[in-house]
Amino acid sequence: GAVVSQHPSRVICKSGTSVKIECRSLDFQATTMFWYRQFPKKSLMLMATSNEGSKATYEQGVEKDKFLINHASLTLSTLTVTSAHPEDSSFYICSARELDGSSYEQYFGPGTRLTVT
Amino acid sequence: GQNIDQPTEMTATEGAIVQINCTYQTSGFNGLFWYQQHAGEAPTFLSYNVLDGLEEKGRFSSFLSRSKGYSYLLLKELQMKDSASYLCAVLSNDYKLSFGAGTTVTVRA
Numbered sequence: 001g002a003v004v005s006q007h008p009s010r011v012i013c014k015s016g017t018s019v020k021i022e023c024r025s026l027d028f029q030a031t032t033m034f035w036y037r038q039f040p041k042k043s044l045m046l047m048a049t050s051n052e053g054s055k056a057t058y059e060q061g062v063e064k065d066k067f068l069i070n071h072a073s074l075t076l077s078t079l080t081v082t083s084a085h086p087e088d089s090s091f092y093i094c095s096a097r098e099l100d101g102s103s104y105e106q107y108f109g110p111g112t113r114l115t116v117t
Numbered sequence: 118g119q120n121i122d123q124p125t126e127m128t129a130t131e132g133a134i135v136q137i138n139c140t141y142q143t144s145g146f147n148g149l150f151w152y153q154q155h156a157g158e159a160p161t162f163l164s165y166n167v168l169d170g171l172e173e174k175g176r177f178s179s180f181l182s183r184s185k186g187y188s189y190l191l192l193k194e195l196q197m198k199d200s201a202s203y204l205c206a207v208l209s210n211d212y213k214l215s216f217g218a219g220t221t222v223t224v225r226a
Contacts, residue, residue: 004159034214043121043216044160044204093159104147104208108159 002028004096006109013084013116020080021112023094029074030096034106035067038091050077084116119143119215123205128223129195137190137203137220145210151179151190152204154219160204163190192222200224 003026013019023033032051036044048058048069056069068080077096081088091113095106120142129135141149148167152160166172166181166188178191192199205217 041219041221043218044206044214046213046215049213091157104212105150105162105165106214108152108161110159111157113157 002096002098002107004094004107004109006092006094006112008112009110010113011115013114015085015116016083018080018082019084019114020078021092021094021114023077023079023096023109025075025096025098025107028096028098028107030077030098031074032097033071033077034095034097035069035077035079036093036095038093038111040091044093047079081114084114086116089114089116119207119209121205121207121215121217123203123217123220125218126221126223128225131195131197131224131226133195135192135195135222137192137205137222139188139190139205139217141186141188141205141207141217143207143209143215146183147208147210147212149179149181149188150206150208150214151177151188152206154202154204156202163203195224197224197226 005024007022035047038044047062048056050056050069050071052071052074058064071077093111095108123139151163154160164179171180176193181188202219202221204219206214
C-alpha cells in the first residue's frame with residue numbers, strides 16, 4: 001500500500017524558535033497533501049491543503065504566517081511552525097492523495113509530536 | 118459547517134461484536150470513511166462508503182444511509198488488538214475530510 005513518512009517523529013523546541021516538519025510520499029506521487037493537528041483525545045482538525053506548485057489553502061482560523069507550508073515536489077510537503085509557543089504543542093499529521101488515484105482515499109503519515117517548552 | 122457525532126467510548130469483551138454509530142450533518146457529501154487509530158500513531162484506512170448499504174470486509178463491516186446521515190462500523194470477533202480509536206470522517210463537496218472526535222474501543226479479556 002501507499003506509504004507516507006514524516007520527519008521528525010518527535011521534536012522538542014524552545015518557545016520562539018521555528019520547527020520544520022517534512023511529509024513525504026514514498027512510493028507514489030501526490031498532487032495534494034493535507035496537514036492536520038490533533039489534541040489529546042480530540043479529532044483531527046484540518047489546518048491546510050497543500051497543492052504541488054501552488055500556494056496552500058488554509059482553513060479558517062489558521063494563521064498562514066505562523067504555519068508556513070511548502071509543497072515543492074509531488075512527493076514532499078513541509079510545514080514550518082514559526083515562533084513556536086507552548087500552545088502550538090500538538091500532534092501534527094500529514095496525509096497525501098495519489099496523483100492518479102481512482103478514489104479520494106488519503107494516506108496518513110505517522111505524525112509528529114511537537115512539544116514547545 | 119460540519120457536524121459529525123460518534124460516541125466517546127465503548128467497551129466490549131474479546132470475541133464479541135461492537136457497533137460504532139456515526140451521524141453527520143455536512144455541507145455536501147462525497148463519501149464516508151472509517152479509520153482506526155492507535156494512540157500516538159497515524160489513522161489507518163478501514164472502509165469507504167459512498168452508496169447506501171453494507172460493505173463487508175473480513176471482520177469489519179460498514180453501513181451507510183445517506184438519507185438519514187448515518188453510518189456504523191461493525192467489528193466482529195473482537196480481538197485485543199482491536200482496542201483503538203475509531204474515526205468517522207466525511208468527504209465534503211470540496212473533497213476535504215472532516216473527522217468526528219473518535220470512539221475509543223476497549224476490548225477486555
